[in-house]
Amino acid sequence: MTGDALAAGQRLWEEARECGACGSARWRAAGEVCGKRYARCADCGVVRLYDRVAADQLHRLYAGYYPGADSAPDELRRQLANPTFAHRRRRLEAAVPPSRRRIFEVGCGDGNFLAYLRGHGWQVHGSEYDAETAALVRRRHGIHLFVGDVADAVPPGVPWDVVAAYHVLEHVYRPAEWLAAVRRMLAPGGTLHLQVPNHGSLMRRLTGRAWASVMFPQHVYFYTPRTLAALLRRTGFAPLPGTTWDPWHGPGTVSGSLVNQARRMAGRGVPWADPLDAAGERADALASTDTAPSARPPRLARRVLDAVSAGVARAEALAGAGAVVDVLARAE
Ligand SMILES: [Zn+2]
Numbered sequence: 001m002t003g004d005a006l007a008a009g010q011r012l013w014e015e016a017r018e019c020g021a022c023g024s025a026r027w028r029a030a031g032e033v034c035g036k037r038y039a040r041c042a043d044c045g046v047v048r049l050y051d052r053v054a055a056d057q058l059h060r061l062y063a064g065y066y067p068g069a070d071s072a073p074d075e076l077r078r079q080l081a082n083p084t085f086a087h088r089r090r091r092l093e094a095a096v097p098p099s100r101r102r103i104f105e106v107g108c109g110d111g112n113f114l115a116y117l118r119g120h121g122w123q124v125h126g127s128e129y130d131a132e133t134a135a136l137v138r139r140r141h142g143i144h145l146f147v148g149d150v151a152d153a154v155p156p157g158v159p160w161d162v163v164a165a166y167h168v169l170e171h172v173y174r175p176a177e178w179l180a181a182v183r184r185m186l187a188p189g190g191t192l193h194l195q196v197p198n199h200g201s202l203m204r205r206l207t208g209r210a211w212a213s214v215m216f217p218q219h220v221y222f223y224t225p226r227t228l229a230a231l232l233r234r235t236g237f238a239p240l241p242g243t244t245w246d247p248w249h250g251p252g253t254v255s256g257s258l259v260n261q262a263r264r265m266a267g268r269g270v271p272w273a274d275p276l277d278a279a280g281e282r283a284d285a286l287a288s289t290d291t292a293p294s295a296r297p298p299r300l301a302r303r304v305l306d307a308v309s310a311g312v313a314r315a316e317a318l319a320g321a322g323a324v325v326d327v328l329a330r331a332e
Contacts, residue, residue, distance in 0.1 A: 006057075006280040014054040020174045020221065021046040021231045033209055033216045034274045044230060046175075047199055047222040053276065055173055060280050061218060062130065070140060076112075084248035085116045088193070092117075092162065095240060095328050096191050100161035104185060106150050107168035111137035118143075127155055151181040159187035166195045167249075170219045179235035186331040192237055198244050198325045200224035202316035203257045209270045210263075212256030213323070216272035228325050237329035244322030250313035253323035255305050 006012060018025050019041040026042035027050070036051035053061050071079065092103075101122045108114055108126035110133070118124045118141075127146040128134045134145040146155035151174070163185050172178045182192065197213035198204070199222035204211045213219065223231070229239045260271055275282060316322050 010057070011054050012057055012060075012276060012278075012280050013051055016048050016050050016052055016173075016220070019044060019046060019048065020172075021176055021227070022234070023176070031209065033214060033270065033272050036217065036274075045224075045227045046231070049217060049220045052173070052220050053217055057280060060276055060282060063282060070136070076140070079110070079112050080116055082112070082248055084246055085113055087245075087247050088113065088164075088166070088195075089117060089120060091243075091326065091328060092164075092191075092193055095193075096162055100190075102160055103162040103164060104155070104157070104160040106163065106165040106182065107171075108137070108145065109133065111141045111143050111145070113166070114143055115141040125155070125157060125160070150185065151178045154181075154185065158185050160185055160190060161187055162191045162193065164193040166193075167197075169194055170196045170213075170215075170221055170223070173220060175221055175231065176235055179231065179237070183236045183331055188331065190331045192232075192329045192331065193327075194228070194329075195246065195249070195324050195326045196223050196228065197249075197253070198224060198321070198323055200226075200321060201244065201253070201323050202319065202321040203254055203312075203323065205321075207257045207261045209272070210257055210260035212253045212260060214270075214272060217274070223325055225320070225325050225327070228327060232327070232329045236332050238332050239327055239329040242325065242327035243317070244320055244324055244326065245314075245317035246322070246324045246326060250317055250323045251306065251309040254313045254316070255309035258305065258309065 013036075016039070019027070022041060022044035024041055024043035027039035028042055030038040030040040030047050032038060036049065038047055039050040040047045103114075103117060103122055103124055105114055105124070105126040108128060111126065114124040114126050124143060125146070126137075126143065127148065127150055128137065129147070129149060131147050134147045137143050137145055163182050165182070169175055169178070186192065197219065204213070225242055225244065229242070232239050264270055313323060
Protein backbone atom coordinates (compact mmCIF):
# COMPACT_ATOMS: atom_id res chain seq x y z
CA MET A 1 0.00 0.00 0.00
CA THR A 2 2.80 2.41 0.85
CA GLY A 3 4.49 1.61 -2.47
CA ASP A 4 8.10 1.27 -3.42
CA ALA A 5 10.96 0.34 -1.11
CA LEU A 6 13.43 3.05 -0.20
CA ALA A 7 16.12 2.99 -2.92
CA ALA A 8 19.85 3.15 -2.15
CA GLY A 9 20.86 6.76 -1.47
CA GLN A 10 17.28 7.96 -0.92
CA ARG A 11 16.63 9.68 2.36
CA LEU A 12 13.42 9.35 4.31
CA TRP A 13 13.97 12.61 6.23
CA GLU A 14 15.34 16.03 5.22
CA GLU A 15 16.26 19.25 7.00
CA ALA A 16 14.22 22.41 6.38
CA ARG A 17 17.26 24.71 6.50
CA GLU A 18 15.48 27.78 5.12
CA CYS A 19 12.19 29.26 6.24
CA GLY A 20 9.57 28.52 3.57
CA ALA A 21 7.67 31.65 4.62
CA CYS A 22 10.44 34.28 4.28
CA GLY A 23 13.58 32.50 2.99
CA SER A 24 15.70 33.21 6.07
CA ALA A 25 18.26 30.62 7.21
CA ARG A 26 18.44 32.09 10.73
CA TRP A 27 16.49 30.12 13.33
CA ARG A 28 16.26 29.17 16.99
CA ALA A 29 15.43 25.76 18.45
CA ALA A 30 11.72 25.35 19.27
CA GLY A 31 11.55 21.91 20.90
CA GLU A 32 11.37 18.39 19.52
CA VAL A 33 8.98 15.45 19.11
CA CYS A 34 10.13 11.84 18.57
CA GLY A 35 13.71 13.14 18.31
CA LYS A 36 12.81 15.47 15.40
CA ARG A 37 13.53 19.17 15.84
CA TYR A 38 11.32 22.24 15.44
CA ALA A 39 12.72 25.67 14.55
CA ARG A 40 11.40 29.21 14.99
CA CYS A 41 12.45 31.55 12.16
CA ALA A 42 14.58 34.34 13.65
CA ASP A 43 13.27 36.77 11.02
CA CYS A 44 9.54 36.17 10.50
CA GLY A 45 8.73 34.13 13.64
CA VAL A 46 7.03 31.23 11.81
CA VAL A 47 7.67 27.84 13.48
CA ARG A 48 8.53 24.84 11.30
CA LEU A 49 9.28 21.14 11.67
CA TYR A 50 13.03 21.27 10.95
CA ASP A 51 13.49 17.49 10.51
CA ARG A 52 10.68 16.50 8.20
CA VAL A 53 9.74 13.63 5.89
CA ALA A 54 11.63 14.26 2.63
CA ALA A 55 9.51 16.05 0.02
CA ASP A 56 9.92 13.17 -2.47
CA GLN A 57 8.79 10.62 0.14
CA LEU A 58 5.49 12.23 1.19
CA HIS A 59 3.41 9.60 -0.62
CA ARG A 60 4.44 7.22 2.19
CA LEU A 61 3.04 9.55 4.82
CA TYR A 62 -0.24 10.26 3.05
CA ALA A 63 -1.06 6.74 1.79
CA GLY A 64 -4.62 6.08 2.99
CA TYR A 65 -4.88 9.50 4.65
CA TYR A 66 -8.58 9.86 3.79
CA PRO A 67 -11.15 7.09 4.14
CA GLY A 68 -11.89 5.51 0.76
CA ALA A 69 -15.29 4.13 1.76
CA ASP A 70 -18.60 5.84 1.00
CA SER A 71 -20.67 7.04 3.96
CA ALA A 72 -24.20 5.85 4.71
CA PRO A 73 -26.85 8.59 4.06
CA ASP A 74 -27.40 9.24 7.80
CA GLU A 75 -23.67 9.57 8.39
CA LEU A 76 -23.34 11.96 5.45
CA ARG A 77 -26.23 14.12 6.77
CA ARG A 78 -24.50 14.24 10.15
CA GLN A 79 -21.21 15.29 8.51
CA LEU A 80 -22.91 18.03 6.45
CA ALA A 81 -24.38 19.50 9.67
CA ASN A 82 -20.85 20.21 10.99
CA PRO A 83 -21.13 23.70 12.54
CA THR A 84 -17.82 24.74 10.98
CA PHE A 85 -19.55 24.80 7.58
CA ALA A 86 -22.18 27.39 8.56
CA HIS A 87 -19.45 29.38 10.30
CA ARG A 88 -17.19 29.44 7.22
CA ARG A 89 -20.16 30.33 4.99
CA ARG A 90 -21.12 33.29 7.22
CA ARG A 91 -17.51 34.53 7.05
CA LEU A 92 -17.42 34.14 3.25
CA GLU A 93 -20.81 35.73 2.58
CA ALA A 94 -19.98 38.75 4.74
CA ALA A 95 -16.97 39.41 2.47
CA VAL A 96 -18.16 38.27 -0.98
CA PRO A 97 -21.17 39.80 -2.82
CA PRO A 98 -23.76 37.37 -4.34
CA SER A 99 -22.54 38.14 -7.89
CA ARG A 100 -19.08 36.71 -7.08
CA ARG A 101 -19.89 33.43 -5.31
CA ARG A 102 -17.69 31.14 -7.41
CA ILE A 103 -15.24 29.26 -5.22
CA PHE A 104 -12.25 26.94 -5.67
CA GLU A 105 -11.33 24.96 -2.54
CA VAL A 106 -7.76 23.68 -2.56
CA GLY A 107 -7.38 20.32 -0.80
CA CYS A 108 -11.12 19.87 -0.30
CA GLY A 109 -10.81 16.34 1.16
CA ASP A 110 -14.19 14.60 1.21
CA GLY A 111 -15.81 17.54 -0.65
CA ASN A 112 -18.46 17.99 2.04
CA PHE A 113 -17.97 21.76 2.42
CA LEU A 114 -18.25 22.31 -1.35
CA ALA A 115 -21.48 20.27 -1.40
CA TYR A 116 -22.80 22.37 1.51
CA LEU A 117 -21.95 25.65 -0.28
CA ARG A 118 -23.51 24.42 -3.53
CA GLY A 119 -26.71 23.85 -1.56
CA HIS A 120 -26.59 27.57 -0.69
CA GLY A 121 -26.26 28.80 -4.27
CA TRP A 122 -22.49 28.85 -4.75
CA GLN A 123 -20.68 27.58 -7.87
CA VAL A 124 -18.13 25.13 -6.54
CA HIS A 125 -14.80 23.74 -7.79
CA GLY A 126 -11.88 22.16 -6.00
CA SER A 127 -8.74 20.08 -5.98
CA GLU A 128 -7.26 17.09 -4.23
CA TYR A 129 -3.75 15.71 -4.33
CA ASP A 130 -4.99 12.13 -4.29
CA ALA A 131 -6.90 10.55 -7.23
CA GLU A 132 -8.75 8.06 -4.99
CA THR A 133 -10.10 10.89 -2.86
CA ALA A 134 -11.18 12.77 -5.99
CA ALA A 135 -13.05 9.65 -7.16
CA LEU A 136 -14.80 9.48 -3.77
CA VAL A 137 -15.92 13.12 -4.08
CA ARG A 138 -17.23 12.45 -7.61
CA ARG A 139 -19.28 9.45 -6.41
CA ARG A 140 -20.51 11.13 -3.26
CA HIS A 141 -21.33 14.63 -4.51
CA GLY A 142 -21.00 14.59 -8.31
CA ILE A 143 -18.25 17.22 -8.05
CA HIS A 144 -15.31 16.78 -10.47
CA LEU A 145 -12.04 17.82 -8.83
CA PHE A 146 -8.71 18.86 -10.27
CA VAL A 147 -6.20 16.21 -9.19
CA GLY A 148 -2.76 17.55 -8.32
CA ASP A 149 -0.85 20.28 -6.54
CA VAL A 150 -2.01 23.79 -7.49
CA ALA A 151 1.56 25.06 -6.91
CA ASP A 152 2.80 22.84 -9.79
CA ALA A 153 -0.04 23.10 -12.32
CA VAL A 154 -2.74 25.74 -12.75
CA PRO A 155 -6.20 24.12 -12.68
CA PRO A 156 -8.42 24.94 -15.70
CA GLY A 157 -11.07 27.62 -15.08
CA VAL A 158 -8.95 30.42 -13.62
CA PRO A 159 -9.49 33.05 -12.38
CA TRP A 160 -11.80 32.41 -9.44
CA ASP A 161 -13.59 34.99 -7.30
CA VAL A 162 -12.80 33.01 -4.16
CA VAL A 163 -10.06 30.50 -3.32
CA ALA A 164 -10.24 28.72 0.03
CA ALA A 165 -8.00 26.23 1.84
CA TYR A 166 -9.02 24.87 5.22
CA HIS A 167 -6.35 23.15 7.30
CA VAL A 168 -4.09 22.77 4.29
CA LEU A 169 -1.34 25.41 4.64
CA GLU A 170 0.13 23.78 7.77
CA HIS A 171 0.94 20.75 5.56
CA VAL A 172 2.58 22.82 2.78
CA TYR A 173 6.42 22.63 2.50
CA ARG A 174 6.94 25.89 0.54
CA PRO A 175 4.19 28.18 1.85
CA ALA A 176 5.34 31.47 0.21
CA GLU A 177 5.53 29.81 -3.22
CA TRP A 178 2.21 28.09 -2.63
CA LEU A 179 0.48 31.37 -1.71
CA ALA A 180 1.97 33.11 -4.75
CA ALA A 181 0.52 30.32 -6.94
CA VAL A 182 -2.88 30.66 -5.24
CA ARG A 183 -2.70 34.44 -5.78
CA ARG A 184 -2.43 33.80 -9.55
CA MET A 185 -5.62 31.70 -9.43
CA LEU A 186 -7.65 34.69 -8.19
CA ALA A 187 -9.39 37.43 -10.15
CA PRO A 188 -8.32 41.01 -9.28
CA GLY A 189 -9.98 41.90 -5.99
CA GLY A 190 -10.72 38.22 -5.39
CA THR A 191 -10.91 36.75 -1.91
CA LEU A 192 -8.76 34.14 -0.17
CA HIS A 193 -10.10 32.29 2.90
CA LEU A 194 -7.68 30.27 5.05
CA GLN A 195 -7.88 28.32 8.28
CA VAL A 196 -4.80 26.88 10.02
CA PRO A 197 -4.09 25.84 13.63
CA ASN A 198 -3.18 28.81 15.85
CA HIS A 199 0.30 28.35 17.31
CA GLY A 200 -0.45 31.35 19.52
CA SER A 201 -3.51 29.66 21.06
CA LEU A 202 -3.97 29.32 24.80
CA MET A 203 -4.08 25.50 24.55
CA ARG A 204 -0.79 25.40 22.64
CA ARG A 205 0.82 27.55 25.32
CA LEU A 206 -0.61 25.41 28.14
CA THR A 207 -0.07 21.92 26.70
CA GLY A 208 3.03 22.25 24.48
CA ARG A 209 3.83 18.97 22.75
CA ALA A 210 0.48 17.53 23.88
CA TRP A 211 -1.37 20.21 21.84
CA ALA A 212 -3.68 18.29 19.48
CA SER A 213 -2.59 20.32 16.42
CA VAL A 214 1.07 19.25 16.70
CA MET A 215 -0.05 16.38 14.43
CA PHE A 216 3.50 15.11 13.97
CA PRO A 217 4.86 14.76 11.33
CA GLN A 218 2.12 15.87 8.88
CA HIS A 219 1.95 19.46 10.17
CA VAL A 220 5.17 21.21 9.11
CA TYR A 221 4.45 24.95 9.46
CA PHE A 222 2.81 26.71 12.42
CA TYR A 223 1.36 30.22 12.29
CA THR A 224 -0.16 32.83 14.57
CA PRO A 225 -2.58 35.57 13.40
CA ARG A 226 0.39 37.96 13.22
CA THR A 227 2.86 35.74 11.33
CA LEU A 228 0.22 34.58 8.84
CA ALA A 229 -0.91 38.16 8.12
CA ALA A 230 2.71 39.15 7.45
CA LEU A 231 3.17 36.20 5.08
CA LEU A 232 -0.04 37.14 3.23
CA ARG A 233 1.14 40.74 2.78
CA ARG A 234 4.47 39.50 1.36
CA THR A 235 2.67 37.27 -1.18
CA GLY A 236 0.29 39.87 -2.65
CA PHE A 237 -2.70 39.85 -0.30
CA ALA A 238 -4.34 42.44 1.95
CA PRO A 239 -5.66 40.62 5.05
CA LEU A 240 -9.12 41.52 6.41
CA PRO A 241 -9.90 41.30 10.15
CA GLY A 242 -9.65 37.64 11.24
CA THR A 243 -10.87 35.46 14.07
CA THR A 244 -9.43 32.60 16.12
CA TRP A 245 -12.86 31.05 16.79
CA ASP A 246 -14.26 27.98 15.10
CA PRO A 247 -17.32 26.17 16.51
CA TRP A 248 -15.95 22.71 15.65
CA HIS A 249 -12.14 22.97 15.62
CA GLY A 250 -12.19 25.11 18.79
CA PRO A 251 -13.82 22.63 21.22
CA GLY A 252 -12.26 19.67 19.36
CA THR A 253 -8.72 21.00 19.72
CA VAL A 254 -9.24 21.84 23.40
CA SER A 255 -10.62 18.38 24.25
CA GLY A 256 -7.97 16.59 22.20
CA SER A 257 -5.20 18.59 23.88
CA LEU A 258 -6.63 17.96 27.39
CA VAL A 259 -6.86 14.20 26.74
CA ASN A 260 -3.28 14.18 25.45
CA GLN A 261 -2.10 16.19 28.45
CA ALA A 262 -3.85 13.81 30.88
CA ARG A 263 -2.16 10.82 29.19
CA ARG A 264 1.16 12.60 29.43
CA MET A 265 0.70 13.37 33.14
CA ALA A 266 -0.24 9.70 33.69
CA GLY A 267 3.17 8.79 32.28
CA ARG A 268 1.88 7.52 28.93
CA GLY A 269 3.75 10.09 26.86
CA VAL A 270 2.42 12.22 24.02
CA PRO A 271 0.39 10.48 21.29
CA TRP A 272 2.82 11.27 18.47
CA ALA A 273 4.92 8.51 16.96
CA ASP A 274 7.10 8.26 13.90
CA PRO A 275 4.66 6.63 11.45
CA LEU A 276 7.41 5.37 9.11
CA ASP A 277 9.90 2.61 9.87
CA ALA A 278 13.52 2.77 8.66
CA ALA A 279 12.57 1.19 5.31
CA GLY A 280 9.88 3.84 4.77
CA GLU A 281 6.94 1.49 5.41
CA ARG A 282 3.87 2.79 7.21
CA ALA A 283 3.53 1.44 10.73
CA ASP A 284 -0.23 1.97 10.79
CA ALA A 285 -0.73 0.98 14.43
CA LEU A 286 1.41 3.97 15.35
CA ALA A 287 0.33 6.39 12.65
CA SER A 288 -0.98 9.74 13.83
CA THR A 289 -3.35 11.30 11.33
CA ASP A 290 -6.08 13.94 11.34
CA THR A 291 -8.65 11.17 10.90
CA ALA A 292 -7.46 8.94 13.77
CA PRO A 293 -7.94 10.80 17.06
CA SER A 294 -6.45 9.58 20.32
CA ALA A 295 -8.24 6.88 22.33
CA ARG A 296 -11.58 8.22 23.61
CA PRO A 297 -12.54 8.30 27.29
CA PRO A 298 -15.81 6.68 28.53
CA ARG A 299 -19.16 8.36 27.84
CA LEU A 300 -19.75 10.26 31.11
CA ALA A 301 -16.17 11.54 31.16
CA ARG A 302 -16.66 12.46 27.51
CA ARG A 303 -19.73 14.61 28.35
CA VAL A 304 -17.88 16.44 31.09
CA LEU A 305 -14.88 16.91 28.82
CA ASP A 306 -17.09 18.25 25.99
CA ALA A 307 -18.75 20.78 28.30
CA VAL A 308 -15.42 21.96 29.70
CA SER A 309 -13.88 22.12 26.22
CA ALA A 310 -16.75 24.18 24.82
CA GLY A 311 -16.29 26.76 27.60
CA VAL A 312 -12.51 26.90 27.35
CA ALA A 313 -12.70 27.20 23.54
CA ARG A 314 -15.09 30.17 23.80
CA ALA A 315 -12.92 31.86 26.43
CA GLU A 316 -9.63 31.47 24.56
CA ALA A 317 -11.21 32.76 21.33
CA LEU A 318 -12.68 35.79 23.16
CA ALA A 319 -9.15 36.53 24.32
CA GLY A 320 -7.94 36.31 20.68
CA ALA A 321 -6.07 33.06 21.42
CA GLY A 322 -8.48 30.45 20.01
CA ALA A 323 -7.66 27.20 18.22
CA VAL A 324 -7.50 28.46 14.63
CA VAL A 325 -6.18 31.33 12.58
CA ASP A 326 -9.16 32.10 10.31
CA VAL A 327 -8.33 34.87 7.85
CA LEU A 328 -9.89 36.39 4.74
CA ALA A 329 -7.64 38.41 2.42
CA ARG A 330 -8.07 40.34 -0.84
CA ALA A 331 -5.83 39.71 -3.82
CA GLU A 332 -4.03 43.00 -4.50
ZN1 LIG B 1 10.84 33.18 8.19
